[in-house]
Amino acid sequence: MHTKENSCCCSFEDCKLTTEWLLSRTRHRPKIAVVCGSGLGLLADSVSNKQIIHYEDIPNFPVSTVPGHEGCLVFGQIKGESCVFMQGRFHLYEGYSLCKVTFPVRIFKLMGVETIIVTNASGGLCQDFKVGDIMVIKDHINLPGFAGQHPLCGPNDERFGIRFPCMSDAYSKDLRKLVLDITAELGYSNFVREGVYCMVSGPNFETIAEARMLHILGSDSVGMSTVPEVTVAKHCGLRVLGLSLITNKVSLDYSREEKVNHEEVLHISKMRAEMLQNMLMTFIARSHQVETINNNNCIFSNTV
Ligand SMILES: O=P(O)(O)O[C@H]1O[C@H](CO)[C@@H](O)[C@H]1O
Ligand SMILES: Nc1nc2[nH]cnc2c(=O)[nH]1
Secondary structure (H helix, E strand, C coil): CCCCCCCCCCCHHHHHHHHHHHHHHCCCCCCEEEEECCCCHHHHHHCEEEEEEEHHHCCCCCCCCCCCCCCEEEEEEECCEEEEEEECCCCHHHCCCHHHHCHHHHHHHHHCCCEEEEEEEEEECCCCCCCCCEEEEEEEEEHHHHCCCCCCCCCCCCCCCCCCCCCCCCCCHHHHHHHHHHHHHHCCHHHEEEEEEEECCCCCCCCHHHHHHHHHCCCCEEECCCHHHHHHHHHCCCEEEEEEEEEEECCCCCCCCCCCCHHHHHHHHHHHHHHHHHHHHHHHHHHHHCCCCCCCCCCCCCCC
């Protein structure tokens, strides 16, 4: 639980220091950030004029501890658009506070990023979903947040955003429409869905009773990430697109014998990364078509 004393390990000044360090080491000025989910680091393969910076070299940055999360920032361009890819994200179950988990999102904001694309691997709860489907995230359920594990708990720094941000439109409707149009053009509509992602803390996968409960609550897929990053992104006025790769079907039935494991998650992610990459490249090239920036909350913008 957060207390007043330990609630913020990543102050505005810490963020500023890290941002200045990065801006002094790269000429890239990304407008789009992509967070790569488990096994999805390959998404950065199509970046041109690459510059790679390892997390361990960046002041205040956490390091990746989970297989399938490489642990570096990849700066460069996709079809002329300046981007940064996070090859490796941080999770609550790694022992990081949610301030640390979401630290990179604030750094991106301070660097001048306007749009964040958050990807993940998740388990399908919706019975219509198949392994390998891609779910465009329409909304989320912040289950740890209900219990006080929330990245915005603690003193609110108005330079990032307001105390009580609205979350009913966390995932930009315009960006969702654009990505759905693109998937139709690419002929991917048969395996692209829209749905609600639920975050649990992990690290264990769900019991059957838990999975049934999440399904009844309206979750279409479940994972152990994304929601803190999206919450902080929305708080500071970034436009958000969320894409969830269904790597396994979550069992709702005591008679099912299949058992999920992380290796299988990584295997499916790698198999589907190319398709996701095609979607992302086209999306990034056309994202400027959607001009509406969610800047209502943040009073601080790229003036570090
Ligand atoms: O959400 P990402 O980072 O894609 O990873 C997902 O895959 C891992 C479990 O296999 C968990 O970390 C879960 O959250
Ligand atoms: N909690 C959870 N996270 C996942 N990440 C990938 N698959 C799953 C899953 O089935 N459950």
